[in-house]
Amino acid sequence: MTKFSELKLNPKVLKAIDEAGYETPTPIQAGAIPPALEGRDVLGIAQTGTGKTASFTLPMLSLLARGRARARMPRSLVLCPTRELAAQVAENFDTYSKHLKLTKALLIGGVSFKEQDQLIDKGVDVLIATPGRLLDHFERGKLILSDVKVMVVDEADRMLDMGFIPDIERIFGLTPFTRQTLFFSATMAPEIERITNTFLSAPERIEVARQATASETIEQGVVMFKASRRDREGTEKRKLLRTLIDGEGDKCTNAIIFCNRKTDVDIVAKSLKKYGYDAAPIHGDLDQSQRTRTLDGFRAGELRFLCASDVAARGLDVPAVSHVFNFDVPGHAEDYVHRIGRTGRAGRDGKAMMICIPRDEKNLDAIERLIQKEIPRLDNPLKSDAPKADDTAEAKAEKPKRTRSRKKPEDKPEIADTPDVQAQEQAPQDKPNPSRSRGGKGKSDNSRSGGNKVVGMGDHLPSFIALSFDDRRAS
DSSP states (O other), X not given: OOOGGGTTOOHHHHHHHHHHTOOSOOHHHHHHHHHHHTTOOEEEEOOTTXXXXXXXXXXXXXXXXXXXXXXXXXXXXXXXXXXXXXXXXHHHHHXXXXXXXXXXXXXXXXXXXXXXXHHHHHOOSEEEEOHHHHHHHHHTTOOOOTTOOEEEXXXXXXXXXXXXXXXXXXXXXXXXXXXEXXXXXXXXXXXXXXXXXXXXXXXXXXEOSOTTOOOTTEEEEEEEOOOSSGGGHHHHHHHHHHHHHHHHGGGOSOEEEEOSSHHHHHHHHHHHHHTTOOEEEEOTTSOHHHHHHHHHHHHTTSOSEEEEOGGGTSSOOOTTOOEEEESSOOSSHHHHHHHHTTSSGGGOOEEEEEEEOGGGHHHHHHHHHHHTSOOOEEOOTTGGGSOOHHHHHHHHHHSOOOOSSSSOGGGSOOOOSOOHHHHHHHSOTXXXXXXXXXXXXXXXXXXXXXXXXXXXXXXXXXXXXXSOHHHHHHO
16 A cells, blocks of 8 residues: 655655654545656546545645745646635645745635735745636736646536636636646536646546545435425425434534525524524625634534535535535535535545425436435435325315305395384494485384385385386376
8 A cells, every 4th residue: 555655755745744644645645646746737536525635735845845936926826616625725735834935825705905915925835716816816917827837726627617617717828838737626527628638738637436426435315305385395394404403313413504595504504593503604695704713613513513505515624524414405416426525534434414305306316317326215204294185185175265255145134114223223333224325214024024025116216217108208
């Protein structure tokens, strides 16, 4: 078995690795580090959680150990799709470069331009950035990329999903043609293949696992869920999530709960806190300082449940995440692999559970086709609480039917010869008295008992109507 000491890394880098407690490289590290040290382009494909970050961090530090950066002209560039992943890469550089006199700068959104400009002006050996903030600095004339010797694109397929490919192509055009390029990703879409064919020169392809596979140490399951009513779907779905969490008991030491939409992230986090669960949200609309505090609290064990959008699905290295709950089925099948990859890391056991509603079944089929296996179906723990079909039918039968008219025609009051006082006593006080509108004539006792009824207009018949046709012509 290969050891780090056999990979021809810089002795000071090896010393930092040894102090960090690592002895044996992972398959992606053992495959990617040797060609990277030779200066070749590398295309690394491996599932998440296999140590891709160290695969480019360690050879970069060894190559940059000699030399010095000039102001505004970084010697190497690492592009990451999210702020959190960029910050994590920066932490890795700090760990492995503590015996080297190398400088770095982290360019991400949510941080003051002034502080970042000051770092760039001093000159940095390693520049770690998200594409948008990097181009912002370049367009302001604060950055020159003509001295970049090594360029890394981490999570390249996530760059594609987030719409960064045009920015990546532009950044490639700003760097020297002679640069060394390292591409790392968990999946390799056709569009990424086109990019690699365009900008990489005879790359060494390192594929240590079948594309888009999940770790075998992760136990997977899905609950097929249908709400009793459409307007209750969100409430019942959140109740199901709490039931699944409770069902895991003490085995669920901490968990990441993924939602597709940022609004749902906030709603789920608020709902969990309402019912006594220690939860907090993290997504792209939150302030960077708040996102950092939340992640630090989760890593330190001060926060048990992290409700996240896909901003947290890629590259976040929290070694001891026991569970991942997919509150929503991801819209992109590849995102499922990255989400559940937050658990079961570094050979540990993990568990991933997902809730699937009827309209998400197509996305579930796409996931199963991608990972080439069927996800086991789990029993719905709330199924016993659902109303039975017979009970529902009885409830519908008991429910009174609506009618357009409030009273049936035969219930209308009939007019008879009764005193006005008697009619007023029988009529409701808040409604007009029909006896008054009909010349003081109301119902009589005879009419109630089926006696003679008034036909036509009765005593109110005008005299001219009673005249014959001839009499009316004569008048």
